[in-house]
Amino acid sequence: MIKIPQFVKKLKQYKAGKPISELAREQKLTKIVKLASNENPLGPSPKAVDAIQKALGGLNRYTDPLSHDLVMAIANKYNVQQNHVICGHGTDSLLAYIVNAFTTESDEILTSEGTFIGIYVSIRKYGRKLITVPLKEYTFDLDAIYNAITDKTVMIYLANPNNPTGTMFERDEFEAFMAKVPEHIMVILDEAYTTYADDNPNYPNGIRYDYDNMVVTRTLSKAYGLGGLRVGFAVGPDEVIESLYKVKLPFEPNLLAQQGAIAALDDDEFLTKTKELNKNSLAMLKEGLEKIGIKQVPTSANFILALMPTEKFAKEFTESCMNQGLILRHVDTFGIANGVRINSGTIDETKFALEVMANVYNSLCDNQKEKVEQ
Ligand SMILES: Cc1ncc(COP(=O)(O)O)c(C=O)c1O
CATH class of the missing domain: 3.90.1150.10 (Aspartate Aminotransferase, domain 1)
Known part of the structure; x- marks a missing residue:
């Protein structure tokens, strides 16, 4: 049995x-x-639909395993280095890789109650220890998270804006938090809803920071209208990204997802609408x-x-x-x-x-x- x-x-x-x-x-x-x-x-973004239609004829071939063109499109759009970017089958897939690659069974992963269910699933499915602190007025309580750090904490997950509450923590609070968190603890900053928040001058846009212990995740499933394709990407230090390439499934995201995502990222009109x-x-x-x-x-x-x-x-x-x-x-x-x-x-x-x-x-x-x- x-x-x-x-x-x-x-x-x-x-x-x-x-x-x-x-x-x-x-x-x-x-x-x-x-x-x-x-x-x-x-x-979906109409430009993405066009690009996908054009790519259909190539379905008999495996796609580019490194998503080179998509990685370049992301690097150019967000002004980050190409070796700091990795793409996956949605943020969810990348979160699972991050948990799997950088933690072991006895490690604690710290986050909030009342946040994205996908991180709870990723932590539990690898048998890792999930430690949560309560939300404060439906918002991530960064002080409580900091105070809950123990010798076993190796990773912290933050979502900004948070799902399912929609609340965000502000730049000052985030910077003060990052200044205190020990450098051996990896902070995941999940920015699935960044498009809806980044007009606010107090929004701490994660990609603009350069912390050695932070990985920012983004998705094209929401504002870019590509939930059915699921493309996510992570931006982080090169050693982290290099390690993620080692655990990631080859050829992910698939051909249509890569082509659709490249076109969607360029569709400013759609994003404005x-x-x-x-x-x-x-x-x-x-x-x-x-x-x-x-x-x-x-x-x-x-x-x-x-x-x-x-x-x-x-x-x-x-x-x-x-x-x-x-x-x-x-x-x-x-x-x-x-x-x-x-x-x-x-x-x-x-x-x-x-x-x-x-x-x-x-x-x-x-x-x-x-x-x-x-
Ligand atoms: C905070 C957050 N992160 C990640 C995701 C997952 O996005 P994806 O479709 O890229 O896996 C969601 C989807 O609901 C979400 O709310």
Whole structure:
């Protein structure tokens, strides 16, 4: 009999937001809006779609294992050295490589409660020790993280803006933190939502720093509209990047992902439209949630964390919205049991979402009142 290690037995399979096709099949709905995965509601970058179509004829060949052209495009765009960049199948893949390559079983990896589920999964799947500190007002508490460092801490994960809260820590706080963290501890700074935050002058744009113990990760799955392809990249010191190349799967990201990503990175018009739509749609969402009476966390990303009275309420709210064609994300598995995350959609999608949420919220509140009165 094959022996399955305890830490693998304890893992739970990743549960993503429900796909639109599955919900349509189950509920026989004609209109479905998915605002559960922080995707770009405008679709993919049109330049990326063109490039992918042109690349299709080359599918019989393995692609460039070093993603040379994509690495060069990233190095040029962000003004970093080519040997400081590596690309992977989404940030998620790179996070797994980083955890695997730079930690061993007895090491502690420190982060916050209520952050990106992917890092928890990567830490647990390699049987590493996950140490978390609470969020402070739904934001990474960098002082608490610093104070939780022990002799066994080898890595710290920060997400800025954070998912699922949308909050960000500011430049001064980040710089003070980095100045104190011992240099043998690797800091991962996950900037999946940087596009939505970097107009803020207090946003500490990680790629502009040059710390010897920091790796910055970015993704094209969100603002660049390429979640279906999944391309992520990491920027860090050359020895770190060189080691990551040794553990990375060859030919990742695949041919279409590489070509699509190169074109998307060059699509400034698409990025400007994306930011503009996000600004307008988030403003609508914020105002609409306030009108309904749903509490929310101030955001610097492309989504809002709505706070429900209880975990049970959040679960029922998410399920009822789904039954009416609105897919949201209950973020209990991220560590926020009463949180429901909703990302900015097109203006039409946002209107629809607010209508559904108002109906569902009011009827759940009415049900609760009736129960109390009975
Ligand atoms: C903070 C954060 N990091 C990374 C990712 C994963 O991105 P990718 O699709 O590149 O793996 C996400 C996706 O939700 C995220 O929210």
